[in-house]
Amino acid sequence: MRAFADALDQIPMTLAENSGLSPIAALASIKSRQVTEKNSRLGVDCMQTGSNDMRDAFVIDPLIGKRQQLMLATQLCRMVLKINNVIIAGSGEEDY
Structure with missing residues (x-):
């Protein structure tokens, strides 16, 4: 956060x-x-x-533009964190 x-x-x-x-x-x-x-x-x-x-x-920035930018940035952060958790969970060499 x-x-x-x-x-x-x-x-x-x-x-x-x-x-x-x-x-x-x-x-x-x-x-x-x-x-x-x-x-x-x-x-x-x-x-x-x-x-x-x-x-x-x-x-003046339209509210709809700011809202959309913040939503996309939040989604991107969540995707990166989710991918990072998957990589960390399966990081052992024996998994391949």
Whole structure:
């Protein structure tokens, strides 16, 4: 579960890094501001306009697209874990 959460954190970290910002500092700042301001719309200010509110910057992703991406990512993780369990369970040479 933690690895899945870490994978989701890579999205804003990659945006910050590609924008020339410090990825860890940007992620920490966004997460703390989301909690203190109770504003889930805060994101990476790639254009360095001074506003992190994505609604104000007109950055809007359709819910159906995000939902589908998360469902596919979750299914892929489950498939990889299932394959890994099968390989580990039958990893002995005598099985062949």
